[in-house]
Amino acid sequence: xxxxxxxxxxxxxxxxxxxxxxxxxxxxxxxxxxxxxxxxxxxxxxxxxxxxxxxxxxxxxxxxxxxxxxxxxxxxxxxxxxxxxxxxxxxxxxxxxxxxxxxxxxxxxxxxxxxxxxxxxxxxxxxxxxxxxxxxxxxxxxxxxxxxxxxxxxxxxxxxxxxxxxxxxxxxxxxxxxxxxxxxxxxxxxxxxxxxxxxxxxxxxxxxxxxxxxxxxxxxxxxxxxxxxxxxxxxxxxxxxxxxxxxxxxxxxxxxxxxxxxxxxxxxxxxxxxxxxxxxxxxxxxxxxxxxxxxxxxxxxxxxxxxxxxxxxxxxxxxxxxxxxxxxxxxxxxxxxxxxxxxxxxxxxxxxxxx
Numbered sequence: 001x002x003x004x005x006x007x008x009x010x011x012x013x014x015x016x017x018x019x020x021x022x023x024x025x026x027x028x029x030x031x032x033x034x035x036x037x038x039x040x041x042x043x044x045x046x047x048x049x050x051x052x053x054x055x056x057x058x059x060x061x062x063x064x065x066x067x068x069x070x071x072x073x074x075x076x077x078x079x080x081x082x083x084x085x086x087x088x089x090x091x092x093x094x095x096x097x098x099x100x101x102x103x104x105x106x107x108x109x110x111x112x113x114x115x116x117x118x119x120x121x122x123x124x125x126x127x128x129x130x131x132x133x134x135x136x137x138x139x140x141x142x143x144x145x146x147x148x149x150x151x152x153x154x155x156x157x158x159x160x161x162x163x164x165x166x167x168x169x170x171x172x173x174x175x176x177x178x179x180x181x182x183x184x185x186x187x188x189x190x191x192x193x194x195x196x197x198x199x200x201x202x203x204x205x206x207x208x209x210x211x212x213x214x215x216x217x218x219x220x221x222x223x224x225x226x227x228x229x230x231x232x233x234x235x236x237x238x239x240x241x242x243x244x245x246x247x248x249x250x251x252x253x254x255x256x257x258x259x260x261x262x263x264x265x266x267x268x269x270x271x272x273x274x275x276x277x278x279x280x281x282x283x284x285x286x287x288x289x290x291x292x293x294x295x296x297x298x299x300x301x302x303x304x305x306x307x308x309x310x311x312x313x314x315x316x317x318x319x320x321x322x323x324x325x326x327x328x329x330x331x332x333x334x335x336x337x338x339x340x341x342x343x344x345x346x347x348x349x350x351x352x353x354x355x
Contacts, residue, residue: 043101043108058099061114062354065092072334072346073159075121084344091120095129110134132172139174146174146188147239147278150224151252151265155290156302157316158332158348163306164280165250165267165288166239169193170220182229186237188222192277218242220277231256239278246271248279259294272309283309298322312338327353 040047040056047056067090068074074085094117101110114130132141143149147166154160174188220242226235233254240247252265265288269276272284286308293301303317318332330350337343 040101042103043110047099047101055100055102058097058101060097060099060355061095062352063092063094064350064352066090066348066350068346068348070334070346071344072162072336073348074346084341085346089120091118093118104135106136108134129169137176139172139176142169142171144168145170145190145192145239145278146172146186146222146224147237147248147250150184150186150222150226150237151235151250152254154265154288154306155263155304155316156292156300156320157290157304157318157334158330158350159316159334159346160304162314162316162334162336163282163286163288163308163312165265165286166248166280167192167277173219182227183225184228184235185225186223189219190222192220192241222278241276241278244274244276246274246276246279248276260291262289262291264289281308281310282312285309310339312336326355327351 037051038049040049043056044058046058046060048058049055050057067088069085069088071084071086073089075087075089076085077087096115096117098113099110101108103109111133112130114128116127116129118125118127128142130141130143132139132143145166145168148168151165154165170190170192172188172190174186174190177183177185220240222237222239224235224237226233228235234252236249236251238247238249247270248267249270250265250267252263254261254263267279267281267286267288269279269281269284272279275281286306288304288306290302290304292303295301298321300320301317302320304315306312306314313336315335316332318330320328320330322328328350330352332348332350334346334348335343336346
């Protein structure tokens with residue numbers, strides 16, 4: 001065999017062997033297509049579909065730091081000596097909000113949860129502020145009392161409760177109604193925070209036995225009705241404290257005039273000689289009023305005045321400055337005058353990044 005024949009034969013053998021190995025080669029499976037997060041715009045801005053489901057999720061919250069000072073808002077380090085706030089007070093919070101929504105045959109099924117992680121003077125606490133379910137107007141779970149939410153608290157100042165206007169936290173079985181014509185209504189069965197209610201009525205340091213005695217087989221009841229338009233709203237709400245067998249009524253009026261919004265609210269206690277979960281101001285009655293004025297696109301002025309039957313007077317004012325979208329710095333000054341301890345001033349500066 002000559003050299004030319006040898007080369008041709010070798011090449012043929014290599015082709016044959018290569019073909020055999022090619023037939024036995026392992027072919028990698030095609031990767032499955034990745035499921036990207038889909039935007040869910042059916043329930044508002046910020047929702048997206050949880051991958052693999054038809055449930056929409058929204059994540060939000062804020063990070064905040066408060067610096068407080070003055071006799072009224074400072075830290076009382078020498079409480080045994082009867083002094084007012086004699087040191088400044090700082091506190092920080094991380095607030096996490098989770099909302100879900102999905103379509104059902106009865107309308108949107110929604111949930112809302114809000115967790116607050118607080119740090120103050122070396123102490124860390126967790127507060128479950130909201131955890132409730134909404135469906136077809138019904139709400140069940142933990143949230144603020146309808147006695148507060150139906151009349152929208154007491155203005156846009158930071159310290160809005162120097163004259164208080166009801167207990168916050170409650171487990172509720174609630175129905176909310178809202179018509180296209182502006183009529184709104186609420187009926188709410190509530191198990192309020194007995195500790196907070198007892199302290200609001202009987203003062204700080206109330207014995208635990210009093211907290212327990214504030215529960216009854218009959219739940220607290222709140223009911224309200226109102227009307228809301230673009231420029232005006234009027235609402236009335238009543239609450240019955242079954243443990244105290246007393247209650248309260250509040251009326252609120254709101255108006256919007258261009259970049260100015262104002263409100264006036266009044267509350268009445270069914271027995272002014274003693275507070276209850278819904279009337280924790282002093283005496284038979286209390287009034288609150290306030291205004292918010294948009295000075296520029298980034299600066300807003302807020303103020304509140306309040307007075308009650310025990311002759312306690314409170315005045316608040318702040319300026320909310322939006323440094324950049326989502327980051328607001330708000331300094332506020334508070335003044336209070338009451339018979340128990342005379343007049344006192346306080347101040348607070350809040351730094352808050354919302355997302």
